Amino acid sequence: MVGFARMSTKKIVVLGGPGDGFSLAEAIQFAERAGRDVKLVGFLNDVLPRGEILHSVPVLGALNDWREVDSDVQFIPAIQKVGDMPQRARRIEDLRIPDDRWGTFVHPAAVVSSDVEIGCGSFVLSCATVQPAARIGRFAGVRAGAMLGHHCEIGDHTYVGPNATMCGRSVLERGAYLGPGAVLMDGRVMSQFSLAGIAAAVTKDVPEYWVVFGNPARRVGWVKRPQSKP
Numbered sequence: 001m002v003g004f005a006r007m008s009t010k011k012i013v014v015l016g017g018p019g020d021g022f023s024l025a026e027a028i029q030f031a032e033r034a035g036r037d038v039k040l041v042g043f044l045n046d047v048l049p050r051g052e053i054l055h056s057v058p059v060l061g062a063l064n065d066w067r068e069v070d071s072d073v074q075f076i077p078a079i080q081k082v083g084d085m086p087q088r089a090r091r092i093e094d095l096r097i098p099d100d101r102w103g104t105f106v107h108p109a110a111v112v113s114s115d116v117e118i119g120c121g122s123f124v125l126s127c128a129t130v131q132p133a134a135r136i137g138r139f140a141g142v143r144a145g146a147m148l149g150h151h152c153e154i155g156d157h158t159y160v161g162p163n164a165t166m167c168g169r170s171v172l173e174r175g176a177y178l179g180p181g182a183v184l185m186d187g188r189v190m191s192q193f194s195l196a197g198i199a200a201a202v203t204k205d206v207p208e209y210w211v212v213f214g215n216p217a218r219r220v221g222w223v224k225r226p227q228s229k230p
């Protein structure tokens with residue numbers, strides 16, 4: 001018999017819980033049911049007690065307890081929150097989890113071009129489409145039905161909401177947030193930690209920490225800055 005080494009199952013712990021954590025957990029379990037070598041083994045969550053069952057797997061501890069998790073398990077964070085992205089980015093980085101312990105996950109029903117690079121700690125959910133030459137940074141979340149056009153770039157800790165569209169060569173810098181159903185015009189740049197609300201039509205570059213919404217999108221406020229930069 002010709003021997004092919006069987007790849008070991010990728011075991012994943014989700015950082016988070018009810019909310020985006022459940023969306024990611026369900027996606028991982030969907031992949032498992034679809035025959036992929038992946039398994040959800042639990043959550044790390046700062047609020048819920050250890051041992052509580054979420055989405056049929058246990059809370060294994062708080063985020064800071066990651067060192068107690070078996071070394072063959074990888075982590076994926078799903079703790080992004082609208083308006084709180086700078087703090088959430090800092091929370092993830094302050095954990096000092098080594099790069100090789102961060103996993104990535106792409107839903108079996110997502111369509112990701114073969115040349116796309118995906119950074120560690122990032123995930124792409126169902127029915128998302130990522131076109132050729134796009135780049136996805138670390139700890140980024142691409143939600144269900146989102147579309148990243150060709151040559152788009154999304155930086156570390158970015159969020160692309162459900163059904164949001166990034167037209168070709170558009171960019172989300174570190175921590176930028178493109179809300180559900182929003183559209184970012186070709187080549188436009190959302191600077192770090194800026195936020196476009198639901199259904200925004202973003203036709204111009206958005207400066208850092210601005211909040212915009214509407215069609216065309218206009219500035220309506222600012223994202224709260226952290227005490228010192230994350």
Ligand SMILES: CC(C)(COP(=O)(O)OP(=O)(O)OC[C@H]1O[C@@H](n2cnc3c(N)ncnc32)[C@H](O)[C@@H]1OP(=O)(O)O)[C@@H](O)C(=O)NCCC(=O)NCCS
Nearest residue numbers: 082083161162179180196197198199200211212213214221
């Ligand atoms: C942009 C956003 C953060 C602004 O929130 P906010 O500052 O708390 O705004 P409010 O909810 O207080 O609304 C203020 C006004 O703006 C309007 N408004 C809010 N968001 C709007 C949007 N995206 N487009 C147009 N108008 C909007 C409200 O209707 C309200 O109008 P009113 O003063 O006439 O009553 C928020 O609207 C948003 O889009 N959040 C994203 C939601 C999300 O990502 N959810 C999780 C993923 S599914």
